Amino acid sequence: MKSGNPSSNWSDLAPRVLSAIAMAAVAVIAVLLGNPIFLALIAVVIGLCIGELARLLIPAKPGVFVFLGVIATLVIFIAGFGFDEADPGARLISSKALLLLIPPLLGAALIKKHRVLFLGYGALIMLAGLGFIAMGPGPILIWFLMIIIMSDVAGYFVGRTVGGPKFWPRVSPKKTWSGTIAGWVGALVIGLLAAAQGVFTPAEALFAPLIAFAGQMGDIVESAIKRAVNVKDSSNLIPGHGGVLDRFDAMIGAAAVLMLLIGAASLFGSAG
Template identity: 60%
Template sequence: MSSEVSSSKWADLAPRVLSAIAMAAIAIAAIWIGGTAYVALIVVVIGLCMWEFARLLQPTPTALPIVMGLAAAGGTFLSSFGSINAPGVIMSPQIAALFIAPVMGAVLANQHRLLFFAYGLLIMLAGLGFLSMGPGPALVWFILIIIISDVAGYFAGRVIGGKKFWPRVSPKKTWSGTIAGWIGALVLGVIGMVLGYFNVFEALLFPFIAFAGQMGDIAQSAIKRMVGVKDSSNLIPGHGGVLDRFDAMIGAAGALVLLTGVGSLIFAG
């Protein structure tokens, strides 16, 4: 009996590892090709994430998820012509385009209007973050933070166990796994600092990025629990939807864009 429990405890290890490898492979290919191919990849991913998110909140047959997905893809494409570090970017048409899909959801949805806007905007900010980071080394380090945090949290949660982080929303997440994710991200930041890629302040930001990723995962879990579904869609056989695979990255990338945007305003002033 104990061997059966032990094996079931690690039953999801293979798909999680394969998913991490697949995401890494896609990122490496996109960075290697660069240019239009990379932008197209981000546009498609953000469009699909927005479509899945809208379907979760508006499950009845309606064109709203499709329209929001297309608006998100279009807004992400327009934002690729700007930079979040450019002077006056907060008032630029590129940034304004990011609000189209979230506002559309807030206005046209039958329910959860505030959530439509808030999480929809987070998805759009994440798209801007992906475009601003890549293709380049910054995106590679960002993905490594998410992967290291997830892997460290996975093993610590199952080996150490202990008190649950937020049992009502995410029953499997433990405090030991959550903290292990922060430690893993910090170790990665220190390695990057030793190699000369980051200064001390930048290395110390790694755990905060990992935490934002964890919150992105929990936020999406909370949304799925609220509407009573297991996966955001079935686009990826055996693994759910695109949003299920990118929820942590969306939380971390969105938070990174907000930090960068606020920082640019402070230093510009």
């Protein structure tokens, strides 16, 4: 006889709803305000994420994670100022993009334990910041956000309703293959809708499931980090719902991979 409460399947619905609202609010505010407020907003979000990552790994040294967060904020603002949205890939492979390595390298020097972890995930966060800036305060950012939200919503409800084999039980016990695939399908639908509106080309829309998968992996990677250090939330900045990194982990994974795709396309395009 099962003693569990079926409603526990939906116990994390509230944080997910809050995540969607927070991301939507940030996107709407960014689009309405435009640059340079948009750039400053992205810089602060990335700075908070870097600071919270450091907090996870060295909780006993608040001065270090505050310092790294401030440095990351400044670096994103400087690297993104005057960003050429017409050719973001070229900007990715430019010398100015090397500034993105400053916070991860500083963190690796200051953090004695988990150095490689901070260096790798910190670099991913910084790259994602440049990805947000590359999308700019406009329709591409809004549709990108909708892809991530649809992937999360479809995956959540299908995974909890259908169930089935777990995707990666050791790291994320609640994620199922049914939910993961549903997230890809939902992302493709949004991508095709965006293509119908002229925001993406049909070929670009086909990459929506890959972006969704990157978002899912961003969520899983952050969960793995928290499990490794035995911490529930990246911070208590949002009372009852964790930190900024908890709310934007999927966006970070997706934006970083998007930027890598853009950079690769630009590199191969110029080589051809």
